[in-house]
Amino acid sequence: MTQTLSRQETPVSPPPPAPPRRKKHRDPSRFFRLYLPLVLYLLFTLIPFYWMLVFAFRPAGETTLLPWPITFEHFDTVWNDIGFGLFFQNSLLIALGTLVTVTVFAVMGGYALARFKFRGQRVFLLALLCTQFIPGAMMLIPLFVIFKNVGLLNSLTGLIIADTAFQLPLALILMSGFVRNVPVELEEAAMVDGCSRLRAFFAVTLPQLRPALVAVGSFAFIGAWNNFLFALMFASRQDKFTLPVGLSYALGEFNTDFGALAAGGVVAAVPVVLVFAVVQRFLVQGLSAGAVKG
C-alpha cells in the first residue's frame, strides 16, 4: 500500500536539489555550533590567566586593561622579599621526588594488580578507591604525630613521603588499567623466546607504558607541586616552606598584595604549564597508539 502511494508521489515531486558540497565548509551554523562555544570556553579558561598576567606586570594602583607601562617590581617582591627562590627549589625537589616514587611504585603495583590474581584483590582495589574519599586535612594530626616520632618533620623527605602516600592510590588504579591494555600475549611471546618475566616486562611492556608513565608522573608532580596543607603543617622552618606557602604570604591579615600574588602565581604556574606542554604529546599518543594490529 505504501509502495503504491510513494510511486504515485515520486513523479510529481521535483528532483531534490543537489546538496551544495563546497558550501559545506562555509556553513554558518557550524560557526555557532562549534567555534562560538569553543571560543567562549577558551575565553572562560584564559581570562583568569589574563587577569594574573595583567596584575603581575602592571604597577600597583594602575587600572589599565593592558600591563603598560610594564613593571617587574612584583617579581622582585616575590623573588627577593618573600624568598621565592628557596621555595621554588623546595617545591621542585618535592615534586620531582614525589614523581619518581609515585611512578616507580605505581608501575610495580599496577603491574601486579593487572597481571596477577590474588586473594583479596577486589577488596584491595576497593580499599584503594576508598582512600580517595578521605581528605588530607583529616589525616593531618595522626600523620603529624607519626612524622614527629620518626623525625620527619621539617624535612623535604617527609613531605615527599606524605605526598606519595596520598598520590599513590589513584596512580596505582590508573596504572593497572594501562597495564591491562597492553596485551599479555606480547609478554608471553617474549617469554616463549626465552625472556624471564622481569626481562619481558622491561623489554616489552614498559616501553608500551610510556604514555602511562608520563600521565601518572605528571599528575604526581602537579599534586605535590600544589600541595599547600602538608607543606605548611609538616614544616616549621622558614627554609623548608614551598611555593604555595610563599604565595599565601601575599595574603596578609589586613591587606592583600595582588601584584605579588599574581607574580607569584605566574612563577608557580610556569613549571606546570611547561610540564603539560611537553607531556600532552605523549598523552595524545597514548590514546591512539595500538600494539596489536587487526
Next chain:
Amino acid sequence: MKRLLVALALVLSACSAGGQDGPTTITFWDNNGGPGRTPIYEELIKRFEAANPNIKVEYVGIPSSSVQQKYDTAIAGGSTPDVGGVTTSYLAHLVGQDALEPLDERLESGPLKGKLLPGLLETVRQTAMDGKLYAAPASGNLDVIWYRSDLFAEQKIAVPDTWDQLVDAAAKLTKPADNKYGFTIRGGAGSVFQLLAEAYSYSGVDKFYDGGKSTVSDPRNAELVSKIAGIYKKSTPEADVNNNYTQMVAQFTGGTVAMMHHNLGSTADVMKALGAQKVSAMPLPKGPSGKRTVVPNPTDGFAVFKGSKNPDASWKFVEFLTSAESNGYWNEKVGQIPANTDVRGAEWIQKNPAVKMALGVLEDPATMLVPAPVYLPEYSSITKTDTEPLYQKVLLGQMSAQQFLDELAAKLTTAQQEWEKRK
C-alpha cells in the same frame, strides 16, 4: 621491617637531637608572616640577638589565613613554638587547649609593669575564663572610615561626623555612569564583625550584654543596619553583597569608591596606592545620641607556649618585643596603635594622622569601649557562618534588619549563658 624502621627512627632522632651546648635557641612564629611584617621582625631579632648573645631566635612566618590551623596542629602534635604571635580573636581557643603560659607574674615583676595600655590588657584578660593574661599585648587597632580627602575637597563636602551625614556624602559622591560610588559595604566574609562596630557607634549602646541578654537587637542598632542596607546599590557597587576585605580594599585603592570602613591594618595598602594627599582616616561616625562608642578590634600580642623548654628566654624575647623601643619601631612600620605607653610621645605618631586620630579616640575619656565577646568559643561561628548569610538577605531586601539582629542576639545570649554556666 620493624627493626629497620626502629633503626631508621633512631638514626633520624639522633641527627635531630644533639648540639646541646652553645646558645639557647627559641622559635618564634609570626602570625601574619609576609613581605610586610617579616623584615620588621628580622630587624628586631637582629637587635635582640645582639643584646642577648646567648639566645638565638629562629623566625618562622606563618601565613595569617592558616595560622589557627597551624597552631592547632602543633598543639595536638605537641610541637609548639616557644613564642607565638597571637590575636585576641583566637586566643581563647589556644587557652582552652591549655597551650599557653600565664604571664601575669612575669609582667608584674619586670620592667613592663604599668607600661602597657590598661584597655588592651583588659581585652586580652577578658578572653580567658580565669581572667589571667595569656599574651602580652603589643598593638591595638581601631575601626576607621578611610576616605578620599581629595574627592571630598573637590566637591566641597564636609567630613561626616554622624552616620546621616555619611549617608548624604555617599550619595553625593556616587556617579554610577563613571563607576564611582560613595561607600562600600562589606557584605561577604567578616561582614557581621564590622557591622556590629557600625551599629554600636550609631546606637550609643554602651554594653554588649545587659543582664545576661545581648543588646545587639536594640532597635537603635537595627536603625543603623536599615540605613546601611538602604544605600546598598544606590551609593555602593552591586557586588558589595559578596565583598570581603580584600575586595573592599581593592575597590578603594583602585579608585572606585570614596569611603570604606576598615581598620588601621590597611594603612600601608591605602597609603601605598593613593598617598597621604588623597586619603585620610576618620573615626566611625556617631549616631543621634552623640556618644562615641567603640567596639574594639582584636588586640595583637605575644604568647609564651607551655611546651617551651626555655620559658625564661622566651619571656625575655616577649619583653624585648613589647619594650618601648621595639614596640614603637614595630607599630611605626605597620601603622597601628602601640601598646607600650612610653611610645606615646614618639615623633612618628605626630606624623601619622591616622594613628594619632585613633589614639585620640581611645584616650578620650568620653569614649566608651564595648568589647565584643570574643572569649565565647562560638563567637566566630555565630558571627560568621551563622549570620553572614542573613546579613546578605538584609542587603538584598529579603529580611528585615530587626529580624536579623533578633536572631543574632538570641544566639549570642545563649552562648553567653552557657559560658557563664561553665565558668
